[in-house]
Amino acid sequence: MSRPGDWCRRGSRPGAGDGDSRPGGWWRRKSTPAKVETYTRWSFHFFAVIEIASVGLAAFAQVGTRLATWLCLLVCVHALLCAVTASRALDWTRGRREQPVRLMWVLGGVTAVIANVALALAERGPGGAGADAAAGSVFGGVLIFGAGTLALGVRNRRRVLAIVAGFALGAGTFAFPLGVPGPAALGTAVAVLVGASFFAYTSVFSVWLLNAVYALDEARETRARLAVAEERLRFGRDLHDVMGRNLAVIALKSELAVQLARRGRPEAVDQMTEVQRIARESQREVREVVRGYREADLGTELAGAQSVLTAAGIDCEVDGSATGLPAQVQSALGWVVREATTNVLRHGDAMRCAVSLRVAEGRVTLSVENDGVPDAESGAAEPVKGSGLAGLRERLSKVDGVLRAGPAGGGLFRLTADVPLPPAPEPAQHPEPGSLKPAVPHPVSEVTP
Known part of the structure; x- marks a missing residue:
């Protein structure tokens, strides 16, 4: 039989050893919370791929190869930093690492620098609608993904809101000094606010769901342990009820028999006989308790x-x-x-x-x-x-x-x-009231006086 805590982690099965080389064996060996954590972690890593594909690679279709390469390189650096920060922040939420404060400051600084570089390229670059669109895409993309990743490293909702609002305000603030028109700057700020809010609260909800799964798994394990503890207490209580009084009587009668034996009284034999009877009775009662505990109803x-x-x-x-x-x-x-x-x-x-x-x-x-x-x-x-x-x-x-x-x-x-099923016992056949015959008396032989 396995321990109660073993089967609660249903994915960690004794039948799936470390040498399981079947396809997907590494996934089947994981417990349910570990599967959810792996899915959550790789979802955050996939966000980095989305950032590179939707922001960095998209620049090649809008501007020349040289400028697009520089923009894509900046986006790749930012996406890689976001992936590392998300992984460390997820470990922090599970209590495996300290809060990645320095890494978060680095991500915030790199995000601000890349956003300013994108605006500077749009202002002093080759110009044209394509260059402006590519620079604006990089500018908004790094702010949205940066805010969403930083939200993983905090627990307070107000701080998450402050990060999102700060990035949205920064989007408009960075745009005005570079000559971006007011409506365009406002539209960029609103886009960053909406996108960063969605990404940030999606990240927060994913972490909350992961913690809830782990809490549920711990609750199930605790429930199983409590069930085993309750059964042990029941067995201990039944055993105490059976043996407690009998052992007390045995101790008392044994002491009485010792005192009577020291005085040479014959009643000591009767007391020891009674002790023997109670001991045998106790053995029988213990067997009944154990038999009732072991038999399966x-x-x-x-x-x-x-x-x-x-x-x-x-x-x-x-x-x-x-x-x-x-x-x-x-x-x-x-x-x-x-x-x-x-x-x-x-x-x-x-x-x-x-x-x-x-x-x-x-x-x-x-x-x-x-x-x-x-x-x-x-x-x-x-x-x-x-x-x-x-x-x-x-x-x-x-x-x-x-x-x-x-x-x-x-x-x-x-x-x-x-x-x-065993055959049912046949009911006893009772004769009908009118079918009773009078008993024939046996002949009585004469007894000679």
């Missing part, structure tokens, strides 16, 4: 499987009731549910699990079906050959049951246990 196991799988983020549906089934059948099928639940958690990356219990024609059929099993189509599902299922087959053989496990098609894995 089918109804309890069905409810527990649904609770555990739901806590692990798996949509679990349970259909059927164990009411009225014999105790030995419930115990055998309860172990099947317990082992099947463990396999769903430890193997594959299931998102859905369906448990079905059917009683028909004197047989009980339990079916557990889940998705997310790797190589289910090829029949190479690892759980089939596990020792856990071998133990289940031994348990089911005691009640003449049959266990089947294997791929079910469509990326599904199905485990089915089929157990015959």
Whole structure:
């Protein structure tokens, strides 16, 4: 059995080792929060590609090769710095690094310098509509992507708003000294404000969502640990209730027997006999407690499987009731549910699990079906050959049951246990009221006095 904290990270499966060389194996080995973090991180890196493609490379279609090369080089430097800053800021939000304050100041300074260089090229460059459009695109682009990246490095919403407003105000302020017309400068400021706001708050929301996923994963792990702790407390409480009084009586009677033995009183033997009786009774009660703790009740196991799988983020549906089934059948099928639940958690990356219990024609059929099993189509599902299922087959053989496990098609894995119901005892036949015959007296032999 795995520890409670192991299966909460469903992506970190024992069945997927470090040597998994299958395509996409590195992705399947990641936990769900790690997958979300990887997606978020590479989304921010992709923003740098978007900046280069939409701002830097677009300049080649507007101006000559020499000027476009310089503009594209500036945009590439800015995009690379934004990607590094976003990565460090994301590590800071997860508590792995300190806040990248110096890197953020460098990014802010580089953004301002590139924006001024773009305006200077537009003012003193070769001129023409194409050059002005290329310079304006570089000017607005670096301000928008710079503001959005800097928003990752702060947590306060007011500071995010201040960064966005500052960049938008700076767009208009930089434009006026270079002779840009008032409407054009105002339009540039508004464009930077809208674009930077969208990018900044998209970044903030992505970080918030990532933190929420990690918090949910920690809550599920805590819930599993609490469930185990609660079960241990229940067992400890039952054991204390059974043994506490008996041990106290044994200690008292043993002390009394010692005192009586020292005085040579014959009652000491009676006291030790009573101690022996209580000790045996305590052994019997402890066995009952342990047996009740180890035996699997089918109804309890069905409810527990649904609770555990739901806590692990798996949509679990349970259909059927164990009411009225014999105790030995419930115990055998309860172990099947317990082992099947463990396999769903430890193997594959299931998102859905369906448990079905059917009683028909004197047989009980339990079916557990889940998705997310790797190589289910090829029949190479690892759980089939596990020792856990071998133990289940031994348990089911005691009640003449049959266990089947294997791929079910469509990326599904199905485990089915089929157990015959024991024949019901025939009711006692009571004679009808009018059919009773009078008893014939046996002949009484004469007894000679």
